[in-house]
Amino acid sequence: MQKQSWWRGAIVYQIYPRSFLDTDGNGVGDLPGIIEKLDYVASLGVDAIWISPFFKSPMADFGYDIADYRAVDPLFGTLEDFDRLLAKAHSLNLKVMIDQVLSHTSNDHEWFKESRENRDNPKADWYVWADAQEDGTPPNNWMSIFGGVAWRWEPRRQQYYLHNFLSSQPDLNFHNPDVQQATLDNVQFWLDRGVDGLRLDAINFCFHDAKLRDNPPKPKAKRTGRGFSPDNPYAFQYHYYNNTQPENLKFLADLRQLMDRYDDVAALGEISSEDSLATMAEYTRPGLLHMGYSFELLTDDFSARYIRETVENLEAKAGEGWPCWSISNHDVKRVVSRWGGQNPSPHLANQVSAMVCSLRGSVCVYQGEELGLNEAEVPYEALQDPYGIAFWPSFKGRDGCRTPMPWNDSEGAGFSASTPWLPIPNEHRQMAVTRQESEPGSPLQGFRRFMAWRKNQPALRFGSIRFLDTPEPILALVREHEQQRLLAVFNLSNQEHELELPLNHALTAENGHGLLTGKLAGRRLTLPAHAVFFANLA
């Protein structure tokens, strides 16, 4: 029998290390904290973990600004801690993916310190340097995602450098082959240590247009979700030139060649271009990325129509390309608040996790999603995220989804013995792990049972997908794989709904998932608010 790659249809649990568990009492989570909680993670029935960056960093963007790609930041522990983490995860049958932030470094990185000195040092061309225009203004109209223009003046060189994110995150010049090689060498360092996969941060940002052409203007669109501030001028341009250049494909092919020297490792690229579904299809072609991470379900739209259209659109473009879906991460408002509003139904959390885990592809769930955590209100004085500080109050940044995991209902929530780096909301203590462990019907117990059941549904893991014509707010789909044809129906609203199933097959309801479900009489299905219904089709 052909060996199945671990990542196909896998559920990946994203850990934001700062907020997982603090074992040394500095208010910030660490690698030993992750090790301590790996049994918990394994008990959820997920296949893998993805750990957000834990590398040496001044933490201006909390680790997404790397100063040394091969070192663990002392705040998080040591390389030995990482090796122990990897060994323990493997002993629990968990794969480990690490975050690789290749498109930019921190301004504290040695490469940048050298590069910025003058125009003729060995690293002079490692970043994107450009002269000012005649009137002293930046080389072109590119904007930074985190606010302001994407160029920063460097007096030593009398030139501007490019930064798509913070000005302390200078953009590497991937047009330079030495940069590509140095990057691949750094990736190889971690592959040699035995990691099972890479999450490639902002991977479509590696290359910029070498001619530095202006981006064309875009009419103001009301774009919500996806961690976007509605009044961010970044949204008033088409980003044809500052990212997603054709040269990227060759680099991805080289990266893939390197990865293919290792057994069953996977690359998951974070892709956010102008037409991210088309880019995803392009980047996941054979010989490039194994999976593309989609932003499309991180938006505010939670209609059955939107979800169906998005998935069908991707299916049409992607062909064999393998998507990775997600409804929550460390950049966007927590899903229960995004999709459930002020008063979310207690069944919403389990339902949306089940929904996303029923789509074709792999899935990244984010720490706390299994507890049904809502978005935390973080007051201005406690804000940490520079993106939120820049756009407050129209956009409050990303701190509300980054507050520490509530392990128990004590003052420190079992996260830290001292003051945590972000405040823990009171209501999260009520939703703590220890409470939910002993509460039948809690989101945590529902999540676990669903994941255990999903493992035995090959159609959910590997099957093809097609949608049924059902009216809003019902999402209905069929997954089909070799011996199994599975129907999945979701009532996405907070009211009961009835529908006539548009199918002629004999149905056998599947209740092993343990979630709130409906009643079937003939073809007539009654679904309570936020209920799910699964059935095998003859």
Ligand code: TEU
């Ligand atoms: O996020 C990438 C990112 O913010 C953009 O790709 C995207 O355009 C934006 O979310 C709007 O859709 C990654 C990390 O997830 C984030 O935490 C980092 O701050 C960022 O890269 C910079 O490294």
